[in-house]
Amino acid sequence: MKNRLKRKKISAIIACYGDERAIPIMHKRLVKIFKKIGLNYEIIFVNDGSLDNTESVLASLCRQDKHVIGVNHSRNFSSQMAFTSGMDIATGDAVVLLDGDLQDPPEIIEKFYPKWLKGFDIVYGVRVKREAPLYMVFLYKSFYRVFHKLSYIKIPLDAGDFSLIDRRVVDALKEFPERDRFLRGLRAWVGFKQTGVPYTRPERMFGKTTNSILKNLNWATKGIFSFSYVPLQFLALLSSVIFVFASLAIIVLVILKLINPDIPHGVTSILIAILFFGALQLLGISILGEYMGKIFEEVKGRLKALWTILRIVILPYDKLDKIIPKKGIVLDIGCGNGGFTNYIVLGSKERKVTGIDFSKDRISQAVKSIRKRKNIKFIFGDVVKTNLPKANCYLMIDMLHHISFKNQDKIIRFISKRLDGNSLLIIKEVDSSNRVPFLFGHIIEKFLYPKDMIYARSKKEWERLFLSLGLSSKVIPGVFYFPDSTQIFVIRPIKNLSNSDR
Incomplete structure (x- = not known):
């Protein structure tokens, strides 16, 4: 909860289709509720190929309010892809998903927010009452109950897309490569700590709904086929x-x-x-x-997305973020697609973070994740051969066991010569002597990366290596609630030892 009290930016993502009259009212109500709660915010309107004047309304609103971002789809891709587009560019510590027709009352965010502060990662709206024709109310309620019975995961009853979702869940959802998405199902599938808030869903304020019984039937079929055998x-x-x-x-x-x-x-x-x-x-x-x-x-x-979610939980991000200096230059070696690199940037605006990796594909994905953040960049290359400025903190998170022992020694020796009394090296690596958790992790690694060799060392072997290079190391255990063999090594140069002796 303490971390969330510090992180107070919310990104509202509104999926719009034919909502030109509703957009100004939605904006006014959102601004009012965010100011009432006392939050920093951004409002992302995603125009999903509307045939009305939505695009020009959004352009005018963006000029009037710097907190507003407008996104225009080239055609109608569905509300699920509109929410996905919004999540891709959102910079908040949490996002709120709303339909643009005002059927998701922005005022409910005031009830979502305290639940989030209490530690819930997902807070969804539960439609206890719906202002709609009786036959539609019956059909909607019937669908949720049938879906709940048929699905191989626990789907909350009467819960639509309207929800507040924490940043780490958003990052996990973005890992899913699915194009034809059913977000309320994926939201349940990822797990995390979830709770519901009851509310009454009103009728549309303007116009008529574009959802016919046939469209709703197709929607229900997609949900069932995506999450049921x-x-x-x-x-x-x-x-x-x-x-x-x-x-x-x-x-x-x-x-x-x-x-x-x-x-x-x-x-x-x-x-x-x-x-x-x-x-x-x-x-x-x-x-x-x-x-x-x-x-x-x-x-x-x-499955790979699930492993990404588990890594978010078991790294653990929060513990590492507290060790890394809040100010200065940070170099994340073997940054992959930039997930952890982006996380530590959000932890402090005074960090200047560079991620480096020798995989072009991963760096390409990482570059796309930067969005509007200015204190982060990604470089393709070998850290030993790339001319980079000295850093205050060097990171090697779960990457050394993917390269040979010879290259492990080479990289650590190279970094050791760049360390001084004001810098440190943080390594998170597997401990091969912790047999059962190591075997568990090894099986998962082999499943996800079948072509990779695993070059693992024991905790004592790591410590001997550091000592041979003139480095002192402090060991911080990983997590206790997951069979994970990794240890966090906080490494500094031994005093009165010159770089030439390392």
């Missing part, structure tokens, strides 16, 4: 029942034929044969469908 399992069960029934019918027909050879035959035999082979085909398709379902799940890439 029950349709495939039902097909498999149905085909099995028909197959058993057809098989029994064939056996009965053969027995009757043996008992009474003169029993009529022809149409019945043909129908049973068709039923039998049809059931056989349906059974084969359903088995194939089960495998296709597994492929579908893998293609969505959620």
Whole structure:
């Protein structure tokens, strides 16, 4: 909670389609509630290919208020992609997702905010009452209950996209490569600490809804197919029942034929044969469908995204952020796609952070994540061969075990010669002597990076290496609530030892 009291910027993301009249009112209500709470804020309106005058309304609003950012999609991609576009550029410590038609009352944010301060990572709105025709209320409530029963994860009842989501959850959601998103399902899938806030969802203030029963049915189908195997399992069960029934019918027909050879035959035999082979085909398709379902799940890439989420929890980010100096130059070696690099930039505006990695693809992803932050940059290259200024703090987070022992020694020796009394090196690495957690982590690493060799050392081997290079190290344990073998080494040069002796 203390960390969240310090981090007080909220990004409101509003998905707009045909909401030109609602946008100024939404802006006015949001500004009023943010000022009432006493928050720093930004308001991101995403125009999802509106056919009305929304684009010019947003342009005018951006000129009037520096807190407003307008994004225009080239066509209508859906509200889910509008929210995703907003999350991609949001700089707040948390985001709030709202529909642009004012059916998500901005005033509810005042109830979301205290829950977030108490430690909840996701605070979602629960629609206890909906101002809509009775048949639509019935259909919506029925969908959420059916979805809740069919889904392989626990989906909150009557909870739409309207929610406050913490930065670390936003970063986790951005790791998902899915294009056809169902955000309220993904929000439940990622886990974290969640709670709901009840509210009444009013009717649209202007115009008519573009959602027909057919569109809502397509929406419901997308949600169920994204988070449930029950349709495939039902097909498999149905085909099995028909197959058993057809098989029994064939056996009965053969027995009757043996008992009474003169029993009529022809149409019945043909129908049973068709039923039998049809059931056989349906059974084969359903088995194939089960495998296709597994492929579908893998293609969505959620397992790698899950590992990213776990890394956010087990690094642990907060513990490392407290060790890193709040001022000065920080060099993140082996920064990957820049997730942790961006996190420490948010921790202090007085840090000037550079991330370096020898993977062009990862650096390309990292560069896209910078957004409007000015105290961060990413460089492609080898830290030993790249001419970089001396830093106050050097970071090597979970990267050394991916390179050979020889290169590990080379990099640490290179950095050791750049350390002085005012700088430090922070290394987070696996401890191979902690057998069970190390084996657990090794299995996950092999699954995610099957082509990579793992070059692990024990805690004592790391300490001997540091000492041989004239470095003193203080060990800080990782986390206790997860089978993680990593240790955090805070390393400084031994006093009265010159760089030439290292």
